Amino acid sequence: MYEDHSMKRVHILRGHTVSPGYAEGTALVTRLPLSFHGVSMERETGIVRWKGHELEGKSVKDMIVVMDTGRGSTGGSWALYSLKTVYGTAPKGIVCRKADPITTAPAILAGIPMVDKLDQDPCEVIRTGDYVKVDATRGIVEILKADG
Amino acid sequence: MHLTDEEKQMLEGGDGEGVQQAMDFLVKLGNAFGAERMVEIASAHPAGCGYRVAGEGALRFLKWLAGTGAKVRVPATLDPICCDLERNQVLRIPDEFFQKQSQMNDAFRTLGFGFTFTCLPYWTSVAPKFGDHIAWGESNAVAYANSVLGARGNREASLTCVLAAVAGRVPEYGVHLPENRHGQILVRVETSLEDPADWRAMGAYVGKHAWDKIPVFTGLPSRISSVQLKDICGAITGPWGTMPMFHILGVTPEASDLETAVGGRVLEDVETIVFRKKEIEEAYEMMCTARLEHIDLVTVGCPYMTIEEIRTMAEVLRGKRVCKGVEFWGWTDRATRLIAERMGLVEVIEAAGAQLLSDTCMVTTPLEKSAYKFKVVATDSAKAASYVPGVGKPDVWFGTLAQCVQAALTGRWRGRTSG
Numbered sequence: 314m315y316e317d318h319s320m321k322r323v324h325i326l327r328g329h330t331v332s333p334g335y336a337e338g339t340a341l342v343t344r345l346p347l348s349f350h351g352v353s354m355e356r357e358t359g360i361v362r363w364k365g366h367e368l369e370g371k372s373v374k375d376m377i378v379v380m381d382t383g384r385g386s387t388g389g390s391w392a393l394y395s396l397k398t399v400y401g402t403a404p405k406g407i408v409c410r411k412a413d414p415i416t417t418a419p420a421i422l423a424g425i426p427m428v429d430k431l432d433q434d435p436c437e438v439i440r441t442g443d444y445v446k447v448d449a450t451r452g453i454v455e456i457l458k459a460d461g
Numbered sequence: 462m463h464l465t466d467e468e469k470q471m472l473e474g475g476d477g478e479g480v481q482q483a484m485d486f487l488v489k490l491g492n493a494f495g496a497e498r499m500v501e502i503a504s505a506h507p508a509g510c511g512y513r514v515a516g517e518g519a520l521r522f523l524k525w526l527a528g529t530g531a532k533v534r535v536p537a538t539l540d541p542i543c544c545d546l547e548r549n550q551v552l553r554i555p556d557e558f559f560q561k562q563s564q565m566n567d568a569f570r571t572l573g574f575g576f577t578f579t580c581l582p583y584w585t586s587v588a589p590k591f592g593d594h595i596a597w598g599e600s601n602a603v604a605y606a607n608s609v610l611g612a613r614g615n616r617e618a619s620l621t622c623v624l625a626a627v628a629g630r631v632p633e634y635g636v637h638l639p640e641n642r643h644g645q646i647l648v649r650v651e652t653s654l655e656d657p658a659d660w661r662a663m664g665a666y667v668g669k670h671a672w673d674k675i676p677v678f679t680g681l682p683s684r685i686s687s688v689q690l691k692d693i694c695g696a697i698t699g700p701w702g703t704m705p706m707f708h709i710l711g712v713t714p715e716a717s718d719l720e721t722a723v724g725g726r727v728l729e730d731v732e733t734i735v736f737r738k739k740e741i742e743e744a745y746e747m748m749c750t751a752r753l754e755h756i757d758l759v760t761v762g763c764p765y766m767t768i769e770e771i772r773t774m775a776e777v778l779r780g781k782r783v784c785k786g787v788e789f790w791g792w793t794d795r796a797t798r799l800i801a802e803r804m805g806l807v808e809v810i811e812a813a814g815a816q817l818l819s820d821t822c823m824v825t826t827p828l829e830k831s832a833y834k835f836k837v838v839a840t841d842s843a844k845a846a847s848y849v850p851g852v853g854k855p856d857v858w859f860g861t862l863a864q865c866v867q868a869a870l871t872g873r874w875r876g877r878t879s880g
Contacts, residue, residue: 331493351514352851364852386699387598388509388540388825390618395518412493414635418618421489422522 324438324456328431330449332420336406337446340456341376343368344436349396349416350389359402377445378404379435383416393419406447408435408454428452462491462632463498471628479531483624490621491632500594500633503612504536504587505626508598509619510569510578511543511825512561519620520561523568526627533573534629538586540599540619541578541765541822542566551790551816553832572627578820579794580764581691583610591714594637596625600699601691601764601844607706609690611714613637616698616705636705642715643724644677644708647733651680652741657770658861660692661843662744663736668702669747670734677722677731678709685712688767695764700847748846748859751874756837758855759783759815759869760823761862762792763842768800771817775806777866778813784872788833789815792822815869824848839868 345367348354353363359374373396385392393416397403407420407427420427426449435454439445442459470476471484487499509515543562544554566576577586582597583605589595589612597603598619606612615635617625625631636642648667654660667676676697690709698704708716716722723731761774774791783789791810793801798819801807810817823845828835838849839858846859858864858874868874 332489356516362852386508386514387600387616388507388514388619390598391509391515391519391522391620394522394620395516397518398521399517414490414494414615414621415618417493418486418490418621421486421493422620 322458324458326431326433326435326438326454326456328428328452328454330452331412331417331429332425332427333450334424334426335448335450336377336426337444338375338377338405340379340439340441340443340445341368341371341373342379342436342439342441344381346382346384347378347380348383348385349373349393350385351392353385354392356392356396356400356402359396372402373404374402376404377406377408377447379408379439379445381436382409382411383413385415387415390415390419393425394423397423397425406449408439408445408447410434410436428454462488462496464488468499468630477530479526479529480627482526483531483628486624487628487630487632491634494632494634496632496634498633499630500637501630502535502596502625503589503593504538504595505533505622506538506540506582506597506599506602507619507622508540508600510539510565511541511821512558512565513543513827514825515565515619520565520568522620523565523572523623526623527568527571531572531627533626535626536575536587537573537626538575538577538579538582539569540580541825542820543825543827545818545820548816548818551818552821552826554827555830558827558830574626577794580822581794584691584767585794585796594631596622596631598622601695603705604694604698604707605691607636608694608708608713614705616703640724642706643675643726644716644722645674645731646671646676647731648676648678648736649680649733650678650736652736652738656861657688657692658841658859659741660689661696661841662741662748664693664696665701665748665843665847666736666740666744667734668697668700671702671704673703674732675704676707676734677716677719678707679719681709681712683711685709688769691764696843700844745859748843749857750850751837751856751858753837753856754873756839756858756868756872756874757787758833758835758838759787759789759865760792760838760840760845761842761865763823763840763845765797765822766791766793768797771797771801771806772804773862775809777862778815779809781813781866781870783814783869787869787872789869790823791815791817793817793819795819829854837874839865839874841865
């Protein structure tokens with residue numbers, strides 16, 4: 314559904330609450346799974362260090378991360394919580410195709426809004442650089458297209 | 462989500478701030494995965510109990526939780542930590558990790574966790590029984606508890622296990638529900654498995670290819686030992702796959718026949734993996750990242766060794782001597798090490814220049830912060846073979862214990878010889 318909004322194209326996706334809360338910011342999009350743990354991400358900067366990943370070298374800090382799903386070890390699951398509470402390098406919000414328990418748990422504990430199961434594929438609709446408002450409590454994602 | 466009166470009281474803060482936080486978290490987690498209610502758990506066992514893996518956020522949260530007066534409501538045990546508390550002269554981990562780990566341990570002690578520091582809680586600490594719900598994080602243990610013992614638990618994040626221990630509950634989703642425990646992919650084993658490393662290679666191969674689908678193995682001998690089952694568990698999930706369990710036709714308790722194992726689904730709909738001699742070879746190759754013959758560390762026991770595996774390690778090392786410039790480390794829990802000591806096995810191992818280490822392991826200790834600069838590591842563990850290599854980390858040879866010992870004695874890895 315398209316609406317006119319401050320001369321920008323606005324796109325609304327509806328989905329499912331994973332971790333309640335509200336956040337808005339610039340999108341960083343990957344169609345691949347992403348891990349927020351140790352060897353895959355530098356905690357002091359939030360920079361992806363996953364060798365060969367399409368986000369390698371980019372930072373998740375203060376972004377709305379749009380991804381396929383989460384990946385990683387049960388033991389390393391505290392990492393996302395540390396990004397938020399210790400290093401200040403966590404994403405502002407997470408939008409994914411399908412949530413996994415190992416990313417969901419720290420997102421809930423750290424209060425990082427997260428949604429999944431949207432009515433359209435967020436990895437296709439949202440592009441890196443779009444401005445995204447995530448109302449995770451209601452499961453609504455509003456996208457202001459960067460090229461709009 | 463339906464909550465009992467007791468659970469509502471927890472959520473409203475009647476049992477203190479820590480329990481309230483735990484219940485608030487568990488309700489949100491349950492809502493995220495469509496759970497309709499909580500189930501009471503028989504035990505909890507988080508992974509990531511070491512400071513290196515868990516990190517500063519975990520330490521701060523655990524301190525806070527312990528400070529609220531919250532206590533575990535069920536038997537709760539701990540996975541390996543980041544240092545060997547008694548033998549740091551071998552690992553030489555910096556003091557900082559001891560200090561941080563000591564603070565984490567203080568919090569765990571206050572909360573009431575048992576200091577097992579083992580990845581085999583089902584072997585040495587708390588074995589759940591058929592149908593028990595559990596909140597466990599250690600992947601090999603989750604696989605064993607579900608597949609072999611018939612307990613019910615997902616591979617939960619470590620913080621979920623900690624909070625479930627304090628609330629005595631987890632949301633009922635995933636393999637807590639019988640309909641989610643059915644096999645989704647068939648594995649037809651058409652080769653004999655000789656060495657323990659073959660069982661681990663099979664686990665790794667099937668883990669990689671089945672990924673999140675629950676496999677049903679057919680064609681395996683009905684007389685499978687507990688150690689062989691542990692070998693599959695230590696490879697199939699965590700490092701190589703993500704499924705919480707598997708079935709073995711005629712062996713594991715929810716696979717008395719194929720129809721039961723796949724939940725009555727039409728067989729044509731079920732994918733099949735065929736595992737032959739060729740796939741064994743492929744699995745060995747998949748786990749070797751090294752190219753250089755020269756090795757500087759041999760590591761065995763990931764997951765931890767049982768006393769019988771330590772006996773085997775001691776026998777193959779008896780009267781031999783590890784080559785200068787090579788370290789040989791075996792890993793087990795503290796209690797099993799004591800048994801090995803009393804049996805004279807530690808003496809044999811140390812006389813050969815090898816070490817038997819405890820409390821921590823190859824995956825949880827911050828070796829990158831130690832004085833060692835290993836370049837090539839040999840192992841007979843599929844889990845270590847997955848976790849040890851990486852950017853700026855050592856390369857790995859995966860093989861049999863015999864190959865690993867040969868490499869330790871000569872300092873050189875020799876290719877896999879058949880027979």
